[in-house]
């Protein structure tokens with residue numbers, strides 16, 4: 001199983017009651033020391049790999065969450081490390097927290113840093129293109145998980161870049177063939193159409 005960094009039980013609690021092969025899903029915080037602590041805790045508690053979510057250093061424009069003014073539950077893994085008491089006066093508390101705490105500048109080069117702080121293999125989640133898969137292997141990932149985060153998050157990756165390089169293009173994600181589309185799942189159909197047009201399916 002892959003345990004989310006945002007789980008409502010700590011990674012230690014899950015380790016204590018679950019004999020399955022466990023991986024730990026990681027989002028990189030601006031506070032690298034906190035990220036490093038979490039990775040260390042996962043390693044010390046028998047997690048077998050780090051699943052780095054690479055497609056959401058910033059949140060997509062999740063319109064249902066904004067409309068419903070979503071409030072996130074307590075994030076047990078960061079209790080005492082990171083304040084999650086963020087008040088979004090309008091819209092989504094989840095977006096506000098993610099955008100305030102996560103590191104949008106995390107880049108391909110930073111995989112080296114992640115590798116330097118753990119012996120665990122690193123799987124990168126959220127890749128969509130052949131180029132990104134090759135790049136992931138080049139920077140030392142042990143594997144990839146193909147995903148667009150269900151269309152509900154930004155994909156800030158680009159074949160030759162990585163997240164955060166396109167701050168001007170907030171709330172959009174980059175399709176492998178070069179077309180842009182909004183990150184709203186309800187508009188996914190039109191984005192799929194956009195991305196199919198002109199693509200060579202060889």
Ligand SMILES: Cc1cc2nc3c(=O)[nH]c(=O)nc-3n(C[C@H](O)[C@H](O)[C@H](O)COP(=O)(O)O)c2cc1C
Nearest residue numbers: 004005006007025052053125146147148149150151
């Ligand atoms: C309620 C919910 C919570 C999620 N939490 C996380 C998370 O903490 N970390 C993460 O990387 N992805 C998270 N995701 C995204 C899923 O892992 C997955 O990428 C998404 O459901 C799309 O499925 P796919 O990756 O198979 O295309 C979450 C999805 C949902 C619906």
